[in-house]
Amino acid sequence: MNLFRSEEHVERWLAGREAGATVTVATLAELAQAWWGDRLEPTWRPHTREQNQAILAGVGLTDEFWRLP
């Protein structure tokens, strides 16, 4: 899970391998806020699968690639 200079850099790096999913860094930052924001809270409890899926959906990551097991 890396940051790239642009989508062209992603394609070159893949070198023919099957691509995963590319999102903007703004979406990534928004996702990180929701996913990790409670990680150091004294009241932290493990997220359920449903909670995590809702976080992904909340930033627009709803397609099959982002479906948790």
Next chain:
Amino acid sequence: MVDAADVELRNATYAWFVELGRAPSSAETAERVRSEPAAVRGGWRRLHEAHALVLDDAGELHMANPFSAVPTRHRVRAAGRSWWANCAWDAFGICAALHVDGCVESSCPDCGEAFAVEVRDGRPDDESLVFHCLVPAARWWEDIVFT
């Protein structure tokens, strides 16, 4: 099965990881929480199995997500300290977890160009970059280190 004592150990481990800027060993953690190293390793193992942290082959910390115990491509500077992140997502996650502004230092795996992204109020100052996730969500924990 993770119980309340394991969560307490997990919270103490995370707090000390933040304070140190590196992963504490099981022996250091045992001293910190006034326990025995074997008890710490047992609690960490249950947390590992619950995907609450990730251990290495020796039973020491590899990841206290979003923090990494080992150097990576992703470094975060914030609040006068710095930490390694497991991936780009986790790098932003460190600022989110700490609730502070910071700077994410990383580089493009294609061209190697280094960049430093300032994060202010949770938003990056350079929105020209893109994030690529190679592994589908359904398979993240099959090999979380690779993911």
